Amino acid sequence: MTTAARLEPQPARDGRRAEVVAALADALPAAAILFRHEDTAPYECDALTAYRASPLVVVLPESEVQVAAILRICHKLGVPVIARGGGTGLSGGATPHPLGVLMSLAKFNRILKVDPLSCTAVVQCGVRNAAISEAAARYGLYYAPDPSSQIACTIGGNVAENSGGVHCLKYGLTLHNVLRVRGFMADGEAVEFGSEALDAPGLDLIAVVIGSEGMLAVTTEVTVKLIPKPQLARCIMASFDDLESAGAAVASVIARGIIPAGLELMDRAMTEAVEAFVHADYDLTAAAILLCESDGTPEEVAEEVARMEEVLSGAGASRLEVSRDETQRLRFWSGRKNAFPASGGISPDYMCMDSTIPRKRLAEMLRAIEGMQSKYGLRCVNVFHAGDGNLHPLILFDAEDPDQMQRCELFGADILETSVRFGGTVTGEHGVGIEKLNSMCVQFSPAERELFAAVKHAFDPRELLNPGKVIPTLHRCAEYGKMHVHRGLLPFPDLPRF
Amino acid sequence: MDAADAALARLIDQVLEAASLRAALQIRGGGTKDFYGEPARGVPLEVTGLAGISSYEPTELVVTARAGTPLAELEAALEESGQCLPFEPPRFGVGGTVGGMVAAGLSGPARASVGSVRDHVLGLTLLNGRGEVLTFGGQVAKNVAGYDVSRLLAGSLGILGVICEVSLKVLPVSPAAATLRFDCDEAQALERLTQWASQPLPLNASAWCDGQLYVRLAGAGAAVDAACSGLGGSVLAPDAARALWQGLRDQSAAYFAVDAAEPAGGERLWRLSVPARAPQLRLPGRQLIEWHGAERWWRTAAPAAVVRAAAAQAGGHATLMRGAKGSDAVFTPLGEVLMRIHRALKQAFDPAGIFNPGRLYAEL
Numbered sequence: 023m024t025t026a027a028r029l030e031p032q033p034a035r036d037g038r039r040a041e042v043v044a045a046l047a048d049a050l051p052a053a054a055i056l057f058r059h060e061d062t063a064p065y066e067c068d069a070l071t072a073y074r075a076s077p078l079v080v081v082l083p084e085s086e087v088q089v090a091a092i093l094r095i096c097h098k099l100g101v102p103v104i105a106r107g108g109g110t111g112l113s114g115g116a117t118p119h120p121l122g123v124l125m126s127l128a129k130f131n132r133i134l135k136v137d138p139l140s141c142t143a144v145v146q147c148g149v150r151n152a153a154i155s156e157a158a159a160r161y162g163l164y165y166a167p168d169p170s171s172q173i174a175c176t177i178g179g180n181v182a183e184n185s186g187g188v189h190c191l192k193y194g195l196t197l198h199n200v201l202r203v204r205g206f207m208a209d210g211e212a213v214e215f216g217s218e219a220l221d222a223p224g225l226d227l228i229a230v231v232i233g234s235e236g237m238l239a240v241t242t243e244v245t246v247k248l249i250p251k252p253q254l255a256r257c258i259m260a261s262f263d264d265l266e267s268a269g270a271a272v273a274s275v276i277a278r279g280i281i282p283a284g285l286e287l288m289d290r291a292m293t294e295a296v297e298a299f300v301h302a303d304y305d306l307t308a309a310a311i312l313l314c315e316s317d318g319t320p321e322e323v324a325e326e327v328a329r330m331e332e333v334l335s336g337a338g339a340s341r342l343e344v345s346r347d348e349t350q351r352l353r354f355w356s357g358r359k360n361a362f363p364a365s366g367g368i369s370p371d372y373m374c375m376d377s378t379i380p381r382k383r384l385a386e387m388l389r390a391i392e393g394m395q396s397k398y399g400l401r402c403v404n405v406f407h408a409g410d411g412n413l414h415p416l417i418l419f420d421a422e423d424p425d426q427m428q429r430c431e432l433f434g435a436d437i438l439e440t441s442v443r444f445g446g447t448v449t450g451e452h453g454v455g456i457e458k459l460n461s462m463c464v465q466f467s468p469a470e471r472e473l474f475a476a477v478k479h480a481f482d483p484r485e486l487l488n489p490g491k492v493i494p495t496l497h498r499c500a501e502y503g504k505m506h507v508h509r510g511l512l513p514f515p516d517l518p519r520f
Numbered sequence: 521m522d523a524a525d526a527a528l529a530r531l532i533d534q535v536l537e538a539a540s541l542r543a544a545l546q547i548r549g550g551g552t553k554d555f556y557g558e559p560a561r562g563v564p565l566e567v568t569g570l571a572g573i574s575s576y577e578p579t580e581l582v583v584t585a586r587a588g589t590p591l592a593e594l595e596a597a598l599e600e601s602g603q604c605l606p607f608e609p610p611r612f613g614v615g616g617t618v619g620g621m622v623a624a625g626l627s628g629p630a631r632a633s634v635g636s637v638r639d640h641v642l643g644l645t646l647l648n649g650r651g652e653v654l655t656f657g658g659q660v661a662k663n664v665a666g667y668d669v670s671r672l673l674a675g676s677l678g679i680l681g682v683i684c685e686v687s688l689k690v691l692p693v694s695p696a697a698a699t700l701r702f703d704c705d706e707a708q709a710l711e712r713l714t715q716w717a718s719q720p721l722p723l724n725a726s727a728w729c730d731g732q733l734y735v736r737l738a739g740a741g742a743a744v745d746a747a748c749s750g751l752g753g754s755v756l757a758p759d760a761a762r763a764l765w766q767g768l769r770d771q772s773a774a775y776f777a778v779d780a781a782e783p784a785g786g787e788r789l790w791r792l793s794v795p796a797r798a799p800q801l802r803l804p805g806r807q808l809i810e811w812h813g814a815e816r817w818w819r820t821a822a823p824a825a826v827v828r829a830a831a832a833q834a835g836g837h838a839t840l841m842r843g844a845k846g847s848d849a850v851f852t853p854l855g856e857v858l859m860r861i862h863r864a865l866k867q868a869f870d871p872a873g874i875f876n877p878g879r880l881y882a883e884l
Contacts, residue, residue: 139714140797163718184664195662197671198639213857218795219836220631220814221675223852224862224880226638229671233664250720273579279602279692319720321742378660380580412662450662458665465665469652473868474666480864492666 038121039078042101046081046123049091056080065106065124069171070114070457072373072421077104077118084129086212086242093240094210096123102489103208105236107148107179110171112374113455115182115235115491122489127178130242133157141248142201142218147178147241151185154246163248166193169451170359178241184233186451188284188358191409192317193249195451197232202245208482218245230477235453236488238481252317255283256327257351260334261308261341265289268310269385271337272408275314276381278333280326284315285409286358289388292365292403292416293357299364302357305341310388312339312408313354361405362416369401369418373430377441378412378450390440391415398433400426412450413441439464454492462492463499471499524586527569528653531682534565536651539872547678547876549588550615553624555842557677557879558850567619570684573597575659582642582659584687587619594618603690606634608769619683625675628769629725629736632717632796632811638674640689646673647682649870659687672865678876679884680869694738696745697724699761700753702733706800706809709733713812714797721747727768728809729775734764768810771841775808778819778842788843790827792816794836801830817841824848851880859883 039057046055056062057079066074078101083089096103102122109116118124130146133153137143138161143154151172155164168187169175175185180196181203193199202216216228231238262268268287275282288296288311293304305311314334316326331342345351357364365372379387388404395402401418415437419430438448438461448454448461462471474493478485494502538545544562554560568588576583578601585594591611598604608628609621622644627636643657646669657663657670673683704712709728713735716723722739735751737744748755756764767773778789787805794801796813805820820827824840831838837852854862859881866873866884878884 137797138718140795141718142795161718162720184668186662190662194635194639197668198635207857211857217793217836219793220796220811221625221636221793223837223839224854224858225680225865226625226672226675227858227861229638229674230667230669233668238667250718253720276581277579279695281691318740319743319746321746322722322740325740325742378658378662380577380582380660382577382579407662410662411660445658446660447658447663447665449665450660451664453664454666462665467654469650470654470656470666473648473654473669476868477667477669477865480868481861483864 035078035121042079042096042099042123045095045099046079046092049095050081050083050088054082054084054088056082062124065109065118065126068106068109068111068114068116070112070117070455073114073117073456075118075120077124078121080124080126082126082129086206089125089240089242090206090210090212092123092125093206093208096486097209097484100484100486102486103240104488105178105182105240107176107182108150108171108174110175111179111183111455112376112452113449113457115453115455115488117456119489125240127176127242130178134243136161136248138163140218141250142245143248144243144245145177146243147181148176151175151177151180158248159251162251164251165246166199166249167196170362177244177246181232181241181244182234182236183451183453186407186410186412188286188355188407191285191407192281192283197229199247200228200232200244201247203228203231203241204243205239205241207239208484208486213239215239233453235455235492237478237491238487240487252283254320254323255315255317255351256323257284257313257315257345257354258327258330258334259305259343259354260312260314260339261305262310262312262338263340264309265388266385267338268312269388269408271312271334271339272384273381274333274337275330276409278329280329280333282314282330282409283317284313285407286313287311287384287404287406287408288358288361289404291401292361292405295368295403296357296361296364299367300356300360302353304357308340313358358405361414365403365416365418369420371421372416372418373434374452375413375415375417375434375437376449376452377438377446378410379441379444379446381408381411383444384408384411387413387440387444391437394433394436398429398436400429400433402433407450410450411446413437435460456491459492459494459498460502462494463502468496468499471496524570524572528647528684530569531565531567531647532651532653535647535649535682535874538563538874539649539651542872543874544877545874547623547682549617549620550590550613552611552613552616553620556624558882560876560879562874562877565682567682568617574685578603580659581661581690582687583690584659584685585618586685587617587683589618591616591618591621598690602693604693605640605688606691607631607637607640609637611770618686622674622683622686623676623678629727629765629810632814633724636674638671641671641674642687642689644670644673644686645684646680647684649681649872649874653684657687661689677880679866679880681875694724696741697736697738698744698748699734699736699756699764700748700751701756702735702753703731704733705731706807709809710800710813716751717796717812721751723812725765726810726812727764729807736761736765775806775817775819776842786844787819787821789841790818790820791839791841792818792827792831792834792836793839794831794834798834798836801834803827803830828852849881854881
């Protein structure tokens with residue numbers, strides 16, 4: 023399912039490219055414009071590598087003046103613009119448009135200010151998530167949202183996706199930790215959403231800009247909240263002999279009024295995979311393990327860990343181990359944080375799902391996934407942000423085998439649709455991009471999707487910013503509806519469909 | 521069909537009729553916030569028939585309630601399970617509703633520490649200007665499917681549509697709380713709040729007025745005790761503390777009482793939202809500082825232009841909360857780019873322009 027560009031007549035595409043490159047040459051140095059295939063190839067996909075497209079042109083601006091100029095030129099010529107940060111997105115949000123300009127914001131990598139007194143930092147959009155906390159560490163502060171890709175993903179990408187992480191149950195998502203976004207509209211006009219005050223006049227536009235996957239404006243600068251680093255954190259590893267008890271234990275912790283700093287679940291297939299990869303001393307005899315973290319002052323942590331242990335034992339934990347020190351705590355987490363690469367080690371390919379369901383249905387969902395493994399003849403390993411009901415089942419398959427690829431897609435769609443039926447959502451933190459366009463047909467009615475399109479239109483009337491992502495067309499949903507009728511018997515299974 | 525379904529069916533009919541006539545509707549819940557925003561006009565659209573908590577499961581930390589549910593009923597249900605709305609929405613009267621709380625988007629003393637109403641909205645059902653009932657977001661905390669339309673509705677003052685039902689994230693009530701009082705001037709208060717907010721303390725709310733700084737700590741018992749002994753000051757008796765924060769939360773303390781009938785040129789109440797680290801603002805009148813410095817209330821007779829200039833210079837904005845409005849706008853005017861987006865969004869949600877016209881800005 024590579025490049026739709028092949029469907030464009032090549033001479034027309036070459037002519038368009040020459041026209042766009044010539045126009046951009048007025049605004050950018052030659053080295054910041056890439057258009058030869060060997061130069062643009064690295065930008066053909068983000069971390070959703072199954073979907074690729076060759077961009078018409080790649081630009082590498084290094085100033086806001088250049089960003090504004092690129093947008094003005096593209097607006098005038100009617101050329102789509104796709105902003106790209108670290109390229110770590112898992113849903114194809116930064117997949118290029120075959121007739122569009124891909125704008126890499128990698129050069130916007132400066133931390134402009136860390137203010138320990140107001141507990142804020144002003145950073146350019148291309149600053150890596152982890153670099154913010156590293157810069158704030160000397161003041162005893164950090165930036166809370168910590169997606170697993172934090173060493174590589176950028177704050178601009180986090181704003182686009184409203185990224186979460188393992189600690190968002192207690193500390194919130196990107197939305198809750200960003201005060202202000204500066205950027206540019208599709209026509210190149212500068213704009214600011216939010217404010218360094220706690221609110222801004224008028225409609226709360228920053229709420230809709232965060233998580234809009236680069237479709238409403240191009241972010242160039244972000245003011246984030248920093249929070250005092252907890253004096254202490256300790257993590258409990260709890261083993262359970264069956265999935266039901268592990269799922270129920272999650273609800274019991276919350277029911278006791280405890281909000282853990284992190285609450286994660288891994289099933290045995292997952293712990294086996296990561297244990298081989300990082301040697302975290304996971305209990306491989308358990309059907310599932312929970313990682314339950316407490317942070318705060320030493321007094322708070324002691325009090326909370328005692329309550330957590332009591333609840334987890336009461337919920338049937340067969341073994342509890344509390345991290346003795348920071349080294350051991352980080353080892354407990356190392357497995358969790360390496361769940362994805364570890365899965366790469368046990369299977370040629372994996373597809374990572376990202377739905378969210380109400381916590382109470384965790385066990386039911388795990389059982390449903392077990393059933394799907396035999397139905398589709400593929401293995402699945404499970405790692406969940408259990409505290410927020412956010413699931414990351416990883417379906418293992420071999421992309422070289424078209425039949426496995428197809429079964430994998432059906433397996434994934436089944437998980438997403440089951441999540442919606444359970445009262446959840448098709449994506450908790452990875453975004454819709456192009457990967458989950460079909461699932462959007464299931465979760466939203468035509469009128470709801472039409473309103474998304476109208477919101478897009480309100481910000482970007484010519485629909486040039488990252489077009490074709492997030493909002494499926496009516497036609498696409500109609501086609502998907504028909505495919506459902508023939509599930510498993512797709513006509514022309516080798517046709518590209520995205 | 522139950523009572524709520526019937527009420528919704530009636531609302532849809534009213535909206536379709538108003539849209540066909542392009543006639544203004546003023547969305548009404550308990551009518552406790554008539555004072556807030558630009559004057560309402562149009563035929564009242566009563567939402568109180570859409571009442572009742574539709575689902576509440578404490579272990580999910582989520583409650584879903586119809587818009588006309590009295591806020592008092594919602595809070596009572598949460599209290600029974602040891603949970604709360606941590607952002608402390610103000611209650612301006614007995615009839616205030618859940619829908620009104622979200623539409624007004626106002627939060628109370630704990631806002632700077634725990635987040636705003638908007639931060640706690642997980643999803644909602646909306647009746648738009650085409651008479652369509654649309655659901656955005658959901659009942660789970662992590663959800664990035666589609667644009668976050670539900671949070672855009674928080675604080676929208678009803679200009680985009682009728683909120684029919686809303687799901688909110690709730691939290692357990694803190695196991696322990698204590699309020700400390702310090703005698704200090706404004707500069708010292710701002711200095712101390714800045715310092716404390718950057719430390720791992722269970723700081724939950726703060727207020728400074730007339731030479732006295734109050735700080736509320738909330739969290740695990742051990743943390744609150746440790747902070748109390750570390751910070752000093754004098755501990756308020758629980759009853760006095762409760763009365764203090766309730767007066768601030770509901771804006772019922774004497775400080776907030778400004779006579780709306782007072783002639784132009786008299787004292788008015790302004791809410792200035794500024795970066796917490798903004799320096800002292802020099803305006804005539806009497807000040808109350810909340811949100812660790814990020815919210816500065818002023819009772820002042822200064823003209824709107826002077827108040828707005830002070831807020832803008834500090835990097836924030838000013839809202840006229842109470843007192844004679846005269847020809848002054850309630851909310852700080854927007855720049856051209858933002859206003860263009862506002863107009864386009866209004867058109868997208870409410871093409872006939874029927875919902876609460878002029879309530880947020882005259883042209884919307």
